[in-house]
Amino acid sequence: MLSAADILDILATGATTRIEDPARAPAFAPGDEVVTRTLSPLTHTRLPRYCRGKRGVVVKVHGLYALPDVRAIGDEETREYCYAVRFDMRELWGPQGAATDSLTIDLWDSYLLPAPAEATP
Amino acid sequence: MAGQHDDHDHGDHSHNDHAHDGHDHDHFHRIHSQEADALLMSIADIEISARVKALEELLTQKGLIDPSALDAVVDLYENQIGPKNGARVIARAWADPAYKAWLLADPNAAIADLGFAGAQGENMVALENTADVHNVVVCTLCSCYPWPVLGLPPVWYKSMPYRTRIVRDPRSVLAEFGTVLPATTEIRVWDSNSEVRYLVVPRRPEGTEGLDEAALAALVSRDSMIGVTEALSPEPA
Numbered sequence: 194m195l196s197a198a199d200i201l202d203i204l205a206t207g208a209t210t211r212i213e214d215p216a217r218a219p220a221f222a223p224g225d226e227v228v229t230r231t232l233s234p235l236t237h238t239r240l241p242r243y244c245r246g247k248r249g250v251v252v253k254v255h256g257l258y259a260l261p262d263v264r265a266i267g268d269e270e271t272r273e274y275c276y277a278v279r280f281d282m283r284e285l286w287g288p289q290g291a292a293t294d295s296l297t298i299d300l301w302d303s304y305l306l307p308a309p310a311e312a313t314p
Numbered sequence: 315m316a317g318q319h320d321d322h323d324h325g326d327h328s329h330n331d332h333a334h335d336g337h338d339h340d341h342f343h344r345i346h347s348q349e350a351d352a353l354l355m356s357i358a359d360i361e362i363s364a365r366v367k368a369l370e371e372l373l374t375q376k377g378l379i380d381p382s383a384l385d386a387v388v389d390l391y392e393n394q395i396g397p398k399n400g401a402r403v404i405a406r407a408w409a410d411p412a413y414k415a416w417l418l419a420d421p422n423a424a425i426a427d428l429g430f431a432g433a434q435g436e437n438m439v440a441l442e443n444t445a446d447v448h449n450v451v452v453c454t455l456c457s458c459y460p461w462p463v464l465g466l467p468p469v470w471y472k473s474m475p476y477r478t479r480i481v482r483d484p485r486s487v488l489a490e491f492g493t494v495l496p497a498t499t500e501i502r503v504w505d506s507n508s509e510v511r512y513l514v515v516p517r518r519p520e521g522t523e524g525l526d527e528a529a530l531a532a533l534v535s536r537d538s539m540i541g542v543t544e545a546l547s548p549e550p551a
Binding site: 210241301 | 377378379380382383385386387390431432433434435436437439454455462481482483484485497498499500501502503504505506507508509510
């Protein structure tokens with residue numbers, strides 16, 4: 194059983210699944226356009242429905258983290274790059290979204306595809 | 315939504331996580347007043363309190379937890395760790411441009427330099443508000459929040475109305491917090507759904523040129539570091 198001292202020590206130290214692995218390069222860099230996949234897993238995911246199948250831009254590479262989708266079902270080993278990805282509100286909500294505003298959310302490699310080039314008119 | 319706590323739709327219903335039956339369900343969905351929100355939150359609070367108490371008693375009886383350890387955790391986050399920590403970080407950033415640059419570039423190190431670190435603050439990102447950009451943080455999936463600098467989240471931060479509406483219509487939600495931004499200000503909503511924790515650096519208020527860090531820190535509210543308000547203005551001399 195954890196004592197008060199044990200728990201206070203854990204809280205003071207913290208814990209993260211982040212790892213450094215210079216051998217693995219991120220698939221995307223800030224400025225890259227991406228499209229989120231349309232996934233509907235029956236198990237845990239951190240890809241909310243509101244941003245599935247949407248086009249956004251990577252604004253930050255956070256690093257290599259556990260992938261919550263598989264960690265939730267027992268896989269403690271897998272690490273993927275996690276990125277802050279920004280979406281225009283109109284991409285998420287249609288013409289009633291605010292043109293001035295954006296939403297940024299952290300997304301893992303498994304959720305992302307390179308965006309196809311915009312069709313030229 | 316069985317087993318899929320964080321995978322809800324973001325529709326227009328404010329109370330879609332409350333499993334009311336039949337008549338009550340329809341009834342609650344027709345009500346859209348702040349009073350109704352407050353009532354629902356208080357019902358949820360009572361239910362959660364009862365559930366927590368039952369769990370704590372059961373785990374204690376089974377010898378799985380030490381009640382004094384729980385007391386220590388509650389004391390830590392009620393009396394020792396809270397938004398005064400974050401306010402010190404922001405005040406230092408306002409007072410010292412080099413510290414602010416460090417906070418934005420390497421927030422873990424800059425925050426640890428003031429003595430703050432630990433659980434739910436392992437991977438910090440600082441978001442600077444400017445005249446043109448206003449940042450606001452939410453966790454739509456649950457209640458992710460940077461404990462070492464802000465303590466534990468307020469009830470409204472965890473509520474479904476905040477979590478569903480801020481991502482869809484942030485300008486209106488901010489206005490309800492008293493934060494009316496120019497129409498040209500870009501609002502950036504950050505959905506905190508990973509191990510990264512976000513801290514908003516509010517704009518330094520006008521008329522604070524002569525203030526020292528302690529006086530500046532008094533102007534940095536919890537809500538301004540979530541991004542739903544701006545920092546407080548100094549009392550007129």
